[in-house]
Amino acid sequence: MAARKSPLFDTATTLGQIVAFFGVSALCGVLAAGLLVPAAAAAGTAASGSIQFFDDLPSELQAGALAEPSKIYANDGSLIATLYEENRQPIKLDQVSPTMIDAMLAIEDDRFYEHGGVDVQGVIGALASNLTSGTNRGASTITQQYVNSVIIDTNLQNKQEVVLSGNKDYGDKLREMKLAIAVEKQLSKDEILEGYFNIVPFSGTTFGVQAASKFFFNVDASQLNIPQAALLAGVVNGPSVYSPTGNPELALQRRNIVIRAMLDKGRITQEEHDAAVATELGLNITPVPSNCTGAVQAPYFCDYVMHLILNDERYGATTEDRQKLLYRGGLSINTTLDPEIQNAAQTAINETANPDTTDPEIGHSMVSMEPRSGKILSMAQNTRYTPEEGAGNSVINFNVDLNQDGDPNKPLGGMGGFQPGSTYKPFTVAAWLDAGKTLNTTLNGSKRTYPAGHSWNASCLPGGRYGIPEPWTPINYGDTNYKTTTVIDGLANSLNTITMAEINQLDLCKFQEMAFASGIHNGKSASGENEPLEVNPPSSFGGGGDASPLAMATGFATFAAEGLKCEPRALESVTAADGRSFEVPAQECTQVMKKEVAQGVNAATQQVMTKGSGYYLQNGRPVAGKTGTNDFRSQTWFMGYTTGMVTASWLGNHVWGNERGSMEGKQIGGQVYPEIDGSKIAGPSWKNFIDRIPDQYQANPFTPPPASVMGTVAAPPRPAPAPSNDQNKNNNNNGGGNQGENKNDGDD
Structure with a gap:
């Protein structure tokens, strides 16, 4: 100024x-x-x-629209946060106490009506x-x-x-x-x-008599009594000088001057004057928390919504225009957030990895979606939303991408994702089924070394092949379970060597294409568009890059919706104080996967819960899931879903994503886990969450896949028939030669 x-x-x-x-x-x-x-x-x-x-001199007053706070609401109408530069709550004159009008006129302009x-x-x-x-x-x-x-x-x-x-x-x-x-x-x-x-300003960011009444006394302007009205009327002359919180003695003196003026101008009686000046200030300071740092609930979802508005030209031609609208336009922003689901997620996260008892580099987040609509139902994490420096404080959203649609001009305030680990394997199974193969196909999961120069089909790469320059030996978790088994069992038990046996018969690019079409992409994309994860053999069971929890939830929601991929949605409606309605992104769903393929994956991920790493995470309802852990034990996941809700539960080191970031030996919720993987922490946290809301989401039985997708279970080898007496005689006569042949046949 x-x-x-x-x-x-x-x-x-x-x-x-x-x-x-x-x-x-x-x-x-x-x-x-x-x-x-x-x-x-x-x-x-x-x-x-x-x-x-x-x-x-100019004779026309150019008045812009008064700034009004914008409010973000959950799907039940409850408040998420209030966004403002100036806290103002416009009201009509008949909503102002006559006593307040008398106080203001007496001290500021007694001849106003003349x-x-x-x-x-x-x-x-x-x-x-x-x-x-x-x-x-x-x-x-x-x-x-x-x-x-x-x-x-x-x-x-x-x-x-x-x-x-x-x-x-x-x-x-x-x-x-x-x-x-x-x-x-x-x-x-x-x-x-x-x-x-x-x-008129009353204090700091508090403007207008209604906001001031609520701030100083927590009453409406229509309820102001003589000492309260006099205090506010006195503050107007110098909001900082006569601040009741900053300079209470001066504020009291100024208030009594106003009360005296009301008496002198005949607006109150001597008795009312004496009673009013005898009172204390009587403050009941009730601030309106500002922006996402003061969110009533879901501060990281608030931050995500805020970025969606600021990135969208429907709300203004420039970022500056959109900021002005968001913080001054009195928007009512109605969202998809479900408070009960949000509260359950935040509680589970706090009980698993409370920032007060967790090493600061360890992050934990959950995001839930409705499969057939893309509605984001919850978005929680284990840090305090504040820009202040300190352990456990962060304004970075672990759940979302770095940029919206990979556009660096549209930041989302996100971390940009983490290595998915084995949660990526279902997309390899999807590619397997899409190629016309079956879940009950038996594959050789033996441990093997691929020599230098070995290559795989990869139609999306130059030359159509992917080769390795050095020998490579994929191993299973714990370096065990190298067995011959079915594809469905391989996914249920998360066997890397079975996944490798699948891609030996596939085009490497196919599982990447399946994942990308389903919504999984590089969360750190900055080229102007979303980019798929890498194409290489290890990525078939490790992801080949970083994907955000929201993207992973979108991908698994495609399975839950039987191949229908719905873009994530957070906004239901946006209206301004002046009555304008703004267009919000429409529900956008596309069938990107054959129904029977998605049904087949669902059958396999259900077996993860009944026979595999999710066995102890069942909750008595039809549920599917997949655990995931990267090689360095720095990132762990559990993807849990029903027909009505998909949740990505991530827990990892958000500072280092490689071997330096192993979570082994770290304090997580006040304890050190002897073993780190997705079924040990991220999974139980999901179960804690899901058990709190048994009636808040749909959990119908999954549609079983057709027989053509399941395939025929290989029959075990038939035992050799018992030899007859004649055969025994012949065998004895042949010196047991046939017995040797039969034994060899049986081994085969």
């Missing part, structure tokens, strides 16, 4: 007082002439130079007093104060120079007076007073 002081009018000097005397005379002449301009013009009176000067915008008597008296006594008495009417507040508000919005009252010269005051006269012709007295009560 620019400070301006004219030395010519410095009344602290003798010369200044002399000049000011003539200045006062001129001002009064100009003002009087200006007030008489319409009549003088009508009578053909010659205009003086001063009248011409007054005429040249003058035409400028109180000439008050101006002359104030100027004379200031010249003779060296005081700084003001004479602005409520209309002038309203004009001044509108000018300041408009200039702030337009990033123009703002001149505070103490730094105004006579030209500024004349402009303010003429605008006040014009406003009086455009608006009624009640309209001006209503506008005044809604625009």
